[in-house]
Amino acid sequence: MILVDSNIILDILTEDPKWYKWSADMLSKLANDNPLIINDIIYSEVSIGFKKIEELEEVLLGNFSIYTIPKEALFLAGKVFLQYRKQGGTKNSTLPDFFIGAHAAVQNIPILTRDVSRYKTYFPKVKVIGPEK
Numbered sequence: 001m002i003l004v005d006s007n008i009i010l011d012i013l014t015e016d017p018k019w020y021k022w023s024a025d026m027l028s029k030l031a032n033d034n035p036l037i038i039n040d041i042i043y044s045e046v047s048i049g050f051k052k053i054e055e056l057e058e059v060l061l062g063n064f065s066i067y068t069i070p071k072e073a074l075f076l077a078g079k080v081f082l083q084y085r086k087q088g089g090t091k092n093s094t095l096p097d098f099f100i101g102a103h104a105a106v107q108n109i110p111i112l113t114r115d116v117s118r119y120k121t122y123f124p125k126v127k128v129i130g131p132e133k
Helices: 006-013 020-032 040-047 053-061 071-086 098-108 116-122
Strands: 002-004 037-038 066-067
Touching: 002 098, 006 020, 006 040, 020 037, 020 116, 037 040, 037 098, 037 116, 071 098, 071 116, 098 116
Parallel strands: 002 037, 037 066
Antiparallel strands: none
8 A cells, every 4th residue: 555645646637847757657656566545635735726526536536545544643743743843844834744644654654755855854664655866
């Protein structure tokens, strides 16, 4: 099972000139041997690009299963966000990446993302699949 971050999905949907090929290739490669999942936060982030929920669901539900973030992950996201703020983080609201990273950490799910550094910094035990530097 692989948790797919919204940046990967958005790269493909928007045909991002820099990241489309990498994201599409990685998603295709991983889909051969792994169920692909998203969570509530990723669903919400991707929804911004759609006018109707039916259009969003047609794209997502044909390719991904949606998993609800467990309470333990929600708790962990708050704790990690507090750590981020104490280390000088400047965002005043809880960042979606903390919910996504905590979900992956609590359920021991690898995450496919381009935002490698934040996940590795705050969730060092999560297997992060991302672009090589």
